[in-house]
Amino acid sequence: MENLGLIFAPLFSYKLLIVLFFGTIFGLILGVLPGLGPTTGGALILPFTMTLDPLSAIVLLTAIYCAGTYGGAITAILINTPGTPAAAATCLDGYPLAQKGEAGRALGMATVSSVIGGIASVVVLIFFAPLLANLAYEFGQPEYFALAIFGLTMLASIGEGSPIKNLIAGAFGILISTVGKDFMTSIDRFTFGINELTEGIGFIPVVVGLFAISEMLTQSTLINQIFNRVALKAVKLPSIDDYKKTWKTIIRSSGIGSFIGVLPAEGGTVASLIGYAEAKRWSKKSEDFGKGSIEGIAGAEAANNAATGGAMVPTLALGIPGSATTAVILTGLIIHGVRPGPDLFREQPEFLYGIFGSMLIANILFFVLGFFGAKIFARITLIPNKLLWPMIFAVSVCGTYSLNQSIIDVWLMLLFGVIGFFMRRYGFSVVPVIIGLILGELVEGTLRQSLVIFDGNWLMFLQRPIALTFFVLSLIALSFPLLKRKKKNDKV
């Protein structure tokens, strides 16, 4: 806690403030454009971060994350299409309220609740991440293996869609991580004689393919779709009456979002759905939900932004991403030679607290920019897809090529784009693939090292209390969807 003062360090660095400013603007633009978002945007901007120092690079990515998550609400409220998946629940009440001529009020509430949720989650991050990092000192290889398994099972149980499909997608992600030379024995696996594959499949071609290119293919099926746009005069700060109606919802959703964010899953998306559902459950006017309830907007927006700080907790403390966007941030850390985990807290506190401080400032910045600039950002959605997506393709191709200057990476990006399109079409989420890919090396490496320690005796895992706890939690996580389904069937 003696490092808390370091949080304010970014305020005194003009370079970081400039990076934060542009990161926030870029994040808002990405959030506003349906189909893009902080994950794709972060992946596309990763090559550019190589021109920055590590702290500025991560600050840029986290500013994009915070502002991009909020930016989705602008599109959700004005054109009934979530700019990001995390803003899907915001459409439910945001658009009906905008149709009643209260778009400014809806956006004002979305902005305020997003900022409160975001700041609350950074506070959680500041206090919880060091505690988790301290706990991680107790972890050996078996504990990390069990933790990674727990992360993957959580992804299956609380992610969107079918838990079994999520598990398949997660296993597919881990399988991708096995391509290339085996890091322990240098034996080629799935390289098919292609030299470029011996280094393995990079993160960027997979993430850009699964998010940007698959979205381009999805947009190609929707070219005749017509959006009904609601006019926006100005964003209005919520009235005293609105605050009275929503303060409990905002606090509750901030807590829900921060908690969900910590768990490895589709952070903001799941958090906003739960935040919205809980807001409805506790509301005295639940019948207004879906018809333009101000509480519905507050519940969804506070929760999805609260997930941003929460998702950074395991990312920084354990090196395990809490969401797809934090997987991109984790890759950014690794590219810049920063290894997340407990040692980072001990050895580079100024780096970490710089990130914490920057996230706080990013939340305040998107409040100001969102409040005064929502009308301008909303105009970005006027760029027609027939012009926008070819441009995104050009950036995606050059960005993917740039990291390794490998044309194979570009082919892989296109391949994963096609795979991602069909996965989404048939109800498989692509997020578990990303998390699986990131966790793959950790899962296999810790498993094999543990077996060396245990002399091949698998049962020894059960003699490690922390590992055993994670395995039990994994079983609970796996059985949770079954119990939920049974409960639902019993009700029927």
Added chain:
Amino acid sequence: MNNVHNEKGTNKSLSLFFKSSFIVSAVIIVLSSILLYFTFTFDIVPPILNRGIQPATFPKALLILIIGLTLLIYFISLKKPWKIEKKLPNSFYITLLSFVVFITVSKFLDFFLGIALLSIIVSYFWGERRVTYLIIVSIIFPLIVFIFFETILGLRFPPGIITNLYYG
């Protein structure tokens, strides 16, 4: 997803419900089986160098898990069928075809030309007919991106008929 049929009115084509789940499951299982076959071709490490398990064991376990889970979703789909997806429009196939054009042109002619051709195909077939905008999207914007990457990141793009002119 937006392009999902309303479930009402699809009962007459009930057999199609089984079709997509069957095809998807079959594709996953066939591809996984092929990859599983390849795991048997991986080199085997002598016991002295073997760290815990053989290099092929982990991918084998993953592939068996994927096959097992896929069978499970297929059997579940027999009870609870998947939603039918709308037929894919021509614009999807044209976009997919533009990827093939991009790969072919960038491999055999020029990387930049590949991007320009894809951009013009996608933009035109998605409905853009204004020549000025087609030029902006297919030539001016890729050129800006190209120069930006080349100068800021010091990137060297693969050689080709246009790229060679730029590099002299």
